[in-house]
Amino acid sequence: MYLIPAPAKLEEREGSFLLSCETYLTVDPACSWKVNRQADLFNEEVKKILGYGAMLTRGCAQAGDIVIRQDDSAAPQSYVLDIAEDSITLTGEEAGLWYGMQTLRQILEQNGAILPCLHIEDAPDLPNRGYYFDCTRGRIPTMDWLKKLVDRMAYYKLNQLQLYIEHTYLFRGMTELWRDDTPLTAAEIMELDRYCLERGVELVPSLSSFGHLYKLLSTREYAHLCELEDSEKQPFSVRGRMAHHTINPADPESLVLIKKMIGEFMELFSSRQFNFCADETFDLGRGKSRALVEEKGKDHVYIGYIRELARFLIENGRRPMFWGDIIWGFPEMIKEMPEETICLNWGYLWNQREDETRWMYEAGAVQYCCPGCCSWNELVPLNWNAYNNIMRMCNYARKYNAIGVLNTDWGDYLHVCHPDFTAVGMIYGAAFSWNGNIPEYEEINRQISRLEYHDPTERLLEIVAKIPENTAFEWHSVCGYWEMKRGLEEFKEDYTKMIREELNLFDDVDEKNARLQNIEKELYGQIVRLESDRKGRVLPYAVAVKGIRLLNEAGKVAVAEDFGCTFTTMPDRWALAKELETWLYYYKEIYRSVSRESELRRIEDLVCWYGDFLRGKAKQ
The missing domain is CATH 3.20.20.80 (Glycosidases)
Structure with a gap:
């Protein structure tokens, strides 16, 4: 079981607690009404996880309840969580109770209604995060x-x-x-x-x-x-x-x-x-x-x-x-x-x-x-x-x-x-x-794959980690070349130097693009393994990977034309222009799903310029 952030102290114990549809979530009368509202928010998440929530109430707890108790003498942002066979008790300072609820959420997501008995004492190293x-x-x-x-x-x-x-x-x-x-x-x-x-x-x-x-x-x-x-x-x-x-x-x-x-x-x-x-x-x-x-x-x-x-x-x-x-x-x-x-x-x-x-x-x-x-x-x-x-x-x-x-x-x-x-x-x-x-890099990525992406294989971020190393035409170079060729003079010398210093990234560009095609397939293959509420998180990665590959190909044309580079194979420029413009359509769909228009038009202008450049008709 993974908990992010890791608690300061966790002690596993024998036994389990059953959170049934009859279980009460009891907020102690000493709790603030903010805690009461947050207990309601927590219970909404319980419903999403289990298909039902606990019976939320405020008052004196009984055996078998999940109990939330506020202790204003506790250290700031601290909490103690006890899961026993006959009760769950969460005690802490006001902010700490909210953090304890998040820990309990993560335990629920990984164990369902039968929760392992344990004892957690927790507080953050830094007060502002x-x-x-x-x-x-x-x-x-x-x-x-x-x-x-x-x-x-x-x-x-x-x-x-x-x-x-x-x-x-x-x-x-x-x-x-x-x-x-x-x-x-x-x-x-x-x-x-x-x-x-x-x-x-x-x-x-x-x-x-x-x-x-x-x-x-x-x-x-x-x-x-x-x-x-x-x-x-x-x-x-x-x-x-x-x-x-x-x-x-x-x-x-x-x-x-x-x-x-x-x-x-x-x-x-x-x-x-x-x-x-x-x-x-x-x-x-x-x-x-x-x-x-x-x-x-x-x-x-x-x-x-x-x-x-x-x-x-x-x-x-x-x-x-x-x-x-x-x-x-x-x-x-x-x-x-x-x-x-x-x-x-x-x-x-x-x-x-x-x-x-x-x-x-x-x-x-x-x-x-x-x-x-x-x-x-x-x-x-x-x-x-x-x-x-x-x-x-x-x-x-x-x-x-x-x-x-x-x-x-x-x-x-x-x-x-x-x-x-x-x-x-x-x-x-x-x-x-x-x-x-x-934790080590690979370990925290496994944990995030499981908790954030609901990936039972814990491999999603392992796949994602392979993407950046296969970039040949860096995004700042994509932008810099676009500005240079359109006649923006102020940074022309800097852009030229930057692209020239990164020409070595094109040394194995064809191998990079082959790897990117495989990574794209791996990402699509991973979708079926994710839980239904996380499947939509993979498509943006797959579209981004295709964008990197197509821009790598456009970069070959750019550095061959202006920096004297030669390659074993060159793309069909007109076909590549159409691929880029098709990619732009899907990129914009994904962009608009989470963002307002804002400056999307500038990305659109950039990609359309590359389409015209590949066809030999780019505007200066």
Whole structure:
């Protein structure tokens, strides 16, 4: 039997408990009404698992009951679960009771109505265990998918969700910002906030406020606040949207605008925290703020601006958070920030070093460690990289007394990756931030295959693990070549260098494509083995695998034409164009099943461009 996260202490005992249709689920009168509601939610899941639920009541327990008792003297988020032959008793602090219910759910899913007797004592290593999802760079999920995400987070005992927003919220009166998008509305955010609250998840607002303001600073109304001139005249670029568009801190209007946006946004959330981001301010001091930076220094200009935002949030009863990548260059200046401020210390390499975490610890920062699911720039996430990155960052969090882990899922380069794929990385983060006893990569993948995908063979993620190593034409190169050939000059040299450095990936491209065809068949073959409620999780993988193979073939044409590569076999260009366009149809169907239109049109434009390129008629 698998439990994710693994409990701190588990003792197996003799005997079993029968959960029949006559069993009562009794909530002790000392429990809060939040616990009562969560017991109801738990019982709804019991009905899905067994076909019937327990008899939910509130009052004094009797023999044979499942009993939930709240103990406010217990350690925060802790619980004790006892399964005996004549009763099940769950005791703990309010939040801990919810986590105990998730453990009991997992036991039920694997054992049915006859539960093994056992004793569990459990509590998390880290109090804040979050997930960060990019809702800006190409993909805005449907409300239905967001609620399923919250359900999944709750199942694995995560307690914080942040959605990254630049321009994808419908700010009042700022119509240029969202007029060509499908933004989240105030009503939707408040609805999601309520949904999160019932399920033990804090929905923390996250809004870009300094760097990464592509859409805001490309509007005619606010382009004058951009650090660089003529930002509204720049053509769209998947790299340019991230490389530029820093707001000018030397203009007092910048703070006025950002405070107004924060003020509108923060009122939609019950959370008393706010992440104002302030990361990757690449252009700071390169344009309109150059004189100010030369006078005061870039570090002081940066700190002065974000300190004003932090103070504004504190004045409004919120605890500020910001990304730590800029302050790494001058960590001692964390002391210039209000002491409540949380530094979100990120790092995404598989072999991520601990230096930045140590620097911020030594400087006295209150910090989260923030790893990543390694899904950006990929059709299928790099799960091995994610495993190693998340494991390291969770361990650094323990070593340097961080107060939390915020596991990130970014959408760089059009968020092409299906969002369900990053459930794997999300679960790594949930497991490793709760319990420092971390299973081996293959073992945790077997456990996730069983618990998350209901795969009795426990092989699904073993198959998925073979996908990324067979990529020849990396997604960032697919995008870069598209932009180069369309005449976008700014990053042409960088894209050319990047593709040239990755030409070795094409050395065995035909063998890779043969393996991808076999992997696609394996995935389709696995569907019959999964339980009925999980069968639909496989098709997106199969479609992604076919996309990688077809783009590998298109890449052969591209690097042969522009980089002088030769191959034993070359595709029929017209036939390949038709295959790609057929693939696009199914990709869009899957995309729309979980996401709004958002920027799907850009992926569509890219694939259609490759179709024209293969036919020799691509537009420049």
